[in-house]
Amino acid sequence: MNQKPHHLCGERAATEQLLNEYIDYLMAHSDAEHPAWNLEMIRSGRRNKWNYIDGCMISGILELFDITGETRYLDFADRFLSGFVEEDGSIRTYEVEEYTLDNVNPAKNLFRLYDATGKEKYRKAIERVRSQLETMPRTSEGNFWHKKIYPNQVWLDGIYMALPFYMEYEKRYDAGKDAKDICRQIANVELRMRDPKTGLYYHGYDASRTMYWADPVTGCSPNFWLRAEGWFILGLVDVLEILETLPLPEEKQHIQHMLQDLAETLTRYQDAGGLWYQLIALPEVEGNYLETSGTALISAALLKAVRLGFLPERFRAVGEKAFYGIVDQRLLKNADGSPCVTGICLVGGLGGETHRDGSVRYYLSEPVVQNDAKGVGPLLLAYTEMLR
Template sequence: MDRQQTTTLLKNYIDFLLDNSDAQNPMWNIEKINSGKVNKWNYIDGCMITAILALYNQTSNKKYLDFADTFMDYFVKEDGSIRTYEVEEYNIDHINPAKNLIRLYELTGKEKYRKAMETVRRQLDTMPRTKEGNFWHKQIYPYQVWLDGLYMGQPFYMEYETKYNGKKGCLDSYRQFVNVRKRMRDEKTGLYYHGYDESRKMYWADHETGCSKNFWLRAQGWFVVALVDTLEAIDEQLYYEYRMLRAQFQEAIDAILTYQDTSGMLYQVINEQEAEGNYLETSGTALIAYAILKGVRLGFLPKRYEIHGEKAFFGTTQTYLKVSEEGRPVLGGICLVAGLGGKEHRDGSLAYYFSEPVVENEAKGVAPLLLAFTEIMRRNNG
């Protein structure tokens, strides 16, 4: 499949997803579908709406804005309360969709989106923290920081503080990245461990470092996108912090690219390419493609990195984007979910990461690929 065919198929894929989804029944949210429960405010849909708004930003096609507005309108009430969302759950994942409230408020002027931003922002005021100041991943995971959580919380936090709160929390957001580098980065590989337990009590945590055992690809992806999106939001008047986040971003990308496969993709456990059961994984590769391409566009990375982002994007589409026998677009190779602890006793081992289901057409793979696609479109459109 050449690049023009890839572009055409992706555009058809986007139409297929939107034509078969709404806020109550998003076909890309397989976790919701499998549960059989009513759809709730969640980060998975948040990622897709972010991608759809990026498509609108790039194409000015109103169908994308209308879909995103209608989807979010279902959850957001006129008084700014949000259907199915409770601050007191203290789940950092629930911050992520609020980025779309900022976009939609700017695009539509609907006051209820502005009020809903405040609803979500209040969660951060009382969110439990580690002793060093990082938000817990969830209240049910005390004293734990996961790389995923940096993506879920920090871009919204930095943008909200910059635009609406006089930059009061910007240094707090910055310091949380600093703490993660200090506690979760492996000096030998430059990669970041998936999770960190400040209490050192969890069975998956090293007794000395508090870190989990392995380097999960999607966690690396979430983290570098957290960095590039937060960098986009930070005010350059915070000169030192801006420069330090830029350096941390490039450092993390350099470590990841050490493990890029000749296909352009990366493996589920990034540095264990030869391990039995390991595989080239879509969602993490797409996140990294997006982070690199966006980083180059915004000047956070030198232009020479662009080829690596392109290789990751087109390697993914070449490997996993297909047309089914029924003539429908299909994106495969997506790890459905991976975490640490919980009732499933997720221990962070290689065997664990290789055991999680691999699925098709799921937002954690689809949304990053579409975001990377918008970066490809930007370049092609000059």
């Protein structure tokens, strides 16, 4: 922490300056009510709520504080979270009973802010979010539902969204009492959602096998969506980072094996230019495209896993190739000189009001946008790993 940051290689000083200017611009034009990075919220015209997208951005900004020691990053994160967290620990727009794992993700930042500021409101808010997991609905196999509105469903995204927070809480405040529960949930994902032919993981799993998108035998959705793979592999790394401090060697070994297996698999699917396809296993399908957000998540995960010793050094080159693929191909300047990150899938899900069926047609029909936080946030996380 507070180390001298590394610099991008290959005469990319201008790229590094552009990234730094972009981060500064986003911070200067964002607060809890108006996050400049949250394109989906801006498009909706609704008031900003506690959400995982902002959580991802704030995580990256706090990483910059850890790396550089510059208090402006900490001050921004503190101001932003204070726009939600009240003195009694309540969180504006957050309700436990909504029961969505997405809303657990931004709470990861509460630990770091509590450590850095000592503000008790953050400690109280941690307890409030932890209470959600105490009563969160589960499948018959013991996994959290992704959301209350999606009964019996496990999505890859949820591993990243909830389990690192859960594991950090267990390490700090519960003597690791429920750490094995977290590891069992990850093992269930491997058992139910990993495809043995490709080594990839399906986006969703319906334990009841009743949803129209679910295979009636396996319960899995029909395709491998890139961003879900990215959330999942980064979630494995984040959980392992915390698990490292707990006396659970068998569980750690199992999750590390899952991580290495998936890293090997993803390497086989990487395009020559460094990116991965939106439908990762179907590069030849008409309309499929190289997608930015999932690529950035995988880059961040591989680079972090190598740094922490969870993956062999050879995977550093894979992660760097992905990062440089994004900055060389997808980080552009608008006519006015402002930065632009392109090629971001705006949303992706299963079920819901629009009958998202997990088909090839569905995943290729979602809008491809620029400068949305679901791409910018992961790119920021990958960038911070490049600086370490």
